[in-house]
Amino acid sequence: MADDLFTPTIAPAAYEVRRPPWRPQSLFFPAVLGGPTAVTVLALVNSGRLGLPRRATLTVLGAGVAGLVARVVVTLSAGAAGTERPGRWIGALAGGLVWLAVSATQKGRYRAYELRGGEPASLWGPGIAAVLVLGFAEAALLLLLAAA
Amino acid sequence: MSAPDAQLSRVAHLLELNRPEQALDELGRLPAGAATGTAAFRLRAAALTELDRWDDVVAVVRQGLAECGPDAELLGRLGLALRHRLEYAPAERALLDALAIAPQSPWLLCQYADLCCAVGQTDKAERLVARAAALAPDAPPVFSSRFQLAYARGDDRAAERIAREFLGAWPSHPVALALHGVAASRRGRVGTAHRAFGQALAHDPTDADYAEAAWESRVHAHPLLLPLRPLYRLGTFRTWLLAVGVVVVLNLAGLDLLAGLFGLCWLVVCVWSWVAPSVARRLVLGRWRS
Numbered sequence: 055m056a057d058d059l060f061t062p063t064i065a066p067a068a069y070e071v072r073r074p075p076w077r078p079q080s081l082f083f084p085a086v087l088g089g090p091t092a093v094t095v096l097a098l099v100n101s102g103r104l105g106l107p108r109r110a111t112l113t114v115l116g117a118g119v120a121g122l123v124a125r126v127v128v129t130l131s132a133g134a135a136g137t138e139r140p141g142r143w144i145g146a147l148a149g150g151l152v153w154l155a156v157s158a159t160q161k162g163r164y165r166a167y168e169l170r171g172g173e174p175a176s177l178w179g180p181g182i183a184a185v186l187v188l189g190f191a192e193a194a195l196l197l198l199l200a201a202a
Numbered sequence: 203m204s205a206p207d208a209q210l211s212r213v214a215h216l217l218e219l220n221r222p223e224q225a226l227d228e229l230g231r232l233p234a235g236a237a238t239g240t241a242a243f244r245l246r247a248a249a250l251t252e253l254d255r256w257d258d259v260v261a262v263v264r265q266g267l268a269e270c271g272p273d274a275e276l277l278g279r280l281g282l283a284l285r286h287r288l289e290y291a292p293a294e295r296a297l298l299d300a301l302a303i304a305p306q307s308p309w310l311l312c313q314y315a316d317l318c319c320a321v322g323q324t325d326k327a328e329r330l331v332a333r334a335a336a337l338a339p340d341a342p343p344v345f346s347s348r349f350q351l352a353y354a355r356g357d358d359r360a361a362e363r364i365a366r367e368f369l370g371a372w373p374s375h376p377v378a379l380a381l382h383g384v385a386a387s388r389r390g391r392v393g394t395a396h397r398a399f400g401q402a403l404a405h406d407p408t409d410a411d412y413a414e415a416a417w418e419s420r421v422h423a424h425p426l427l428l429p430l431r432p433l434y435r436l437g438t439f440r441t442w443l444l445a446v447g448v449v450v451v452l453n454l455a456g457l458d459l460l461a462g463l464f465g466l467c468w469l470v471v472c473v474w475s476w477v478a479p480s481v482a483r484r485l486v487l488g489r490w491r492s
Contacts, residue, residue: 161356
């Protein structure tokens with residue numbers, strides 16, 4: 055029967071066991087607490103674990119870079135205008151926006167992983183480490199740029 | 203009707219009543235000739251499927267195929283069992299062999315669609331479900347596969363709508379009730395989910411997944427988690443956006459103390475959302491659950 059719908063398309067590579075991914079929804083917390091760099095780095099690691107195609111990984115990277123640039127520009131502009139208080143929340147907002155892109159690209163693949171009975175990996179350790187290391191690195195970068 | 207035929211009818215009836223263990227007992231009493239017929243193998247595989255005994259399903263189906271020759275239903279069961287054993291490529295082979303015999307079977311098309319969803323091939327799954335829906339739009343496997351496809355695509359609204367349609371067409375079908383529970387749970391409707399899973403379990407007490415879901419929904423309906431219901435209902439992103447927005451507005455208005463207090467309250471809610479489910483689990487079960 056010549057029906058392309060009944061042609062085998064499932065290769066073992068489509069479901070080979072990798073390290074368990076993190077739940078994309080959980081990446082929201084490091085995104086808000088650590089900013090765009092923290093969520094981007096975690097999301098890129100998660101892309102590898104989910105076996106996302108190159109295009110989706112590049113989308114995450116692009117969103118992360120755009121989020122970081124936007125955060126720097128808006129924070130420096132707000133600082134120049136003398137409105138310092140909202141600046142503390144700009145990082146959280148930028149991280150949240152990057153997370154939206156991460157969620158859009160990773161949700162479907164994670165759901166497929168769930169349908170295969172997969173359990174998510176714990177994000178506690180990597181999440182806290184990303185918030186502390188990358189969040190502070192981002193803050194240091196902002197201080198350096200503000201001082202320059 | 204001969205005695206073995208009557209026995210097989212009784213087994214089929216027991217399966218309809220969700221009594222797979224009794225069905226297996228009845229099949230064990232079949233005379234040797236009837237026990238090795240295609241119908242007996244189909245019923246045995248169906249009963250073992252109900253009990254989620256996937257290794258046994260594979261063994262029985264392979265024996266049936268060896269003794270009776272190719273059969274679409276047995277091959278479909280083999281595909282289902284192999285999928286549950288995470289052997290996706292062999293499962294696809296079995297389903298394609300089944301579809302070569304019965305290309306117009308909605309159940310087989312849906313099985314294949316579910317398999318495609320599990321490996322992330324949602325476009326192919328959509329075409330398979332569309333074909334099944336064209337053949338039997340109101341069949342339970344079609345509703346179930348449509349739900350699974352929407353879920354795999356992350357479209358929770360569509361999944362909820364399909365669950366409602368399914369429940370409308372089959373109000374007492376355990377799968378319809380369970381999917382309604384899943385959809386309600388995803389949207390933070392804790393009470394609805396709890397009721398739906400409870401009803402699904404009442405209709406099919408042998409299903410371990412329904413039992414687990416009913417238990418989990420009982421935890422989420424615990425009064426300790428009452429303060430978290432708006433969070434479940436709105437979702438993490440929207441709740442955080444709201445909280446951050448309120449703090450920013452209060453800050454901009456110069457109400458620092460109020461902003462600080464609100465931030466502190468928000469922190470308490472966040473910590474509660476991490477701790478309370480475990481506490482509720484302990485209270486519901488009486489011990490920490492592994």
